[in-house]
Amino acid sequence: MAGHSKWANIQHRKGRQDEKRGKIWTRIIREITVAARSGGGELSTNPRLRLAVDKAKAANLPIDRVRYNIDKATGNAEGVHYDEIRYEGYGVGGAAVIVDTMTDNKVRTVAEVRHAFSKHGGNLGGEGCVAFQFTYCGQIILAPGAEEGRVMDLAIEAGADDVIVHDDGSIEVLTHATGMEAVKAALVGAGIEPDVAEVTMRAQNTVELAGEDALRMQKLLDVLEDLDDVQNVYHNADMDGV
Secondary structure (H helix, E strand, C coil), X not given: CCHXXXXXHHHHHHHHHXXXXXXXXXXXXXXXXXXHHHHCCCHHHCHHHHHHHHHHHHCCCCHHHHHHHHHHHCCCCCCCCCXXXXXXXXXXXXXXXXXXXXXXXXXXXXXXXXXXXXXXXXXXXXXXXXXXXXXXXXEEEECCCCCHHHHHHHHHHCCXXXXXXXXXXXXXXXXXXXXXXXXXXXXXXXXXXXXXXXEEEEECCCEEECHHHHHHHHHHHHHHHHCCCEEEEEECEEECCC
């Protein structure tokens, strides 16, 4: 996302997520299930599970549900098997879109994703068609008002790759995917609480959309994010004012 709209876009996304808290819980539970199944149920030895549990806490997911789903995934209770599948395609104006899913029915999921793209001005592409336009990394975002020099010193010392100050005053800290937790801990330990701290697919460049195109693109993103099997949607569209 372009620098001038970074904070507005983040707040917009958070607002939409708050409206869909039930779906957010479902997605976090799936992430906990897959993380625990692939890496075990101990937080100390499973970074992916730690991140999922942090998301659960931030979303106020009850701890007993968190523990139950860890137990279910690690064989202490009956569970459902989920496959992780990534879809790539193009949205309005050629914007790149990545859709990460977890599903117990691949046929259903690909049909729903394809339909969403085709109905709302996009096209589902083949594997790798847009992924090269994104970087898999840790991303920490601080609200406007954070002290730039202090954040930079703490983040770089903790292993961050880059610190970007956007035009709106928000600060973006980029890390290796495996180093995000350490940098976040350094900031939190110094009393600086991030508004976003996640491992993500970050767009290397953006496609600017305005007016009707921006509205159509947002509709496509909303429809994709509302699909039950979708975990995350990444894109490189910059849509001011939507």
